[in-house]
Amino acid sequence: MSSFLIPHSGLTLEIRCLDLEDVHIHEEIVPEMLERLAESIENDKVLKHPVIVDAASHVVLDGMHRVAAMKMIGCVRIACCLVDYMDKRIKIGRWYRTVKGEAVSRCGDLLAEASIPQVACSRTCQEHIDAGEAEAAIESPQTHILIPSSNRGLIEAYRTVKRLEEIFRSHGCSVDYSTEADAFARLRDGKIDAVLLTPLIDKETVVAEALKGNVFVHKATRHVIPARPLNIDVPLELLRDERVPLEVVNSRLSEILRGRVVTRFPANSLIDGRRYEEETFVFS
Incomplete structure (x- = not known):
């Protein structure tokens, strides 16, 4: 050829x-x-x-x-x-979601209203995500929330991520995409209000x-x-x-x-x- x-x-x-x-x-x-x-x-x-x-x-x-x-x-x-x-x-990496808006302060209530299960982090959100224990996580200066794994696979985990994006946007927040390092740098600098962490996907799964x-x-x-x-x-x-x-x-x-x-x-x-x-x- x-x-x-x-x-x-x-x-x-x-x-x-x-x-x-x-x-x-x-x-x-x-x-x-x-x-x-x-x-x-x-x-x-x-x-x-x-x-x-x-x-x-x-x-x-x-x-x-x-x-x-x-x-x-x-x-x-x-x-x-x-x-x-x-x-x-x-290399294969992931995009974290960066969230800015007043509704971030109420994210626990927003998840409850949408019947999305949530638990508090016992370690860092990053550690829970990378261990496959969560479909997503939300981290802000005041909040560390895990969306526990449903064991339905990564396709479904990312559908949960999309649903979380839609919830934030529907409550007036802006949602953008950043590398892992850039997302947390922006959070530390106060340029955003929260980071929505996403799970790793391997090449074989893709x-x-x-x-x-x-x-x-x-x-x-x-x-x-x-x-x-x-x-x-x-x-x-x-x-x-x-x-x-x-x-x-x-x-x-x-x-x-x-x-x-x-x-x-x-x-x-x-x-x-x-x-x-x-x-x-x-x-x-």
């Missing part, structure tokens, strides 16, 4: 197209985000960035909404950057659930890839015609990419208004 390869410190980035029906998302789609993205891609007439996909299982690690958007606008293929997901240099057609809520996993390609600008017309064999599509894609200049940027570079913590290979 023709493809374009970018060697990177022993971890190969392989750019090639896959049939959309053969890739598997692992997080749910947010309709508002999908509509905006589909319109943007249609207007650009190219797919700017490839989705990051596990080479072995074709599970999407980054780019769920691009997959859905490409389907929405009538494409049958999508450009992917294939990686070895089980490589130790690819793959297993995705291949069964199950999806986690939005912002469940945070994948850190050592490097990624950007601005490959694949013409949509190349991705729409199902009559063209996939091998031919990939030959054309490789030809397009070989004709481009690739610039390597170090980690934490600002590209098109976004800061990437990984190295990037930018096509032009």
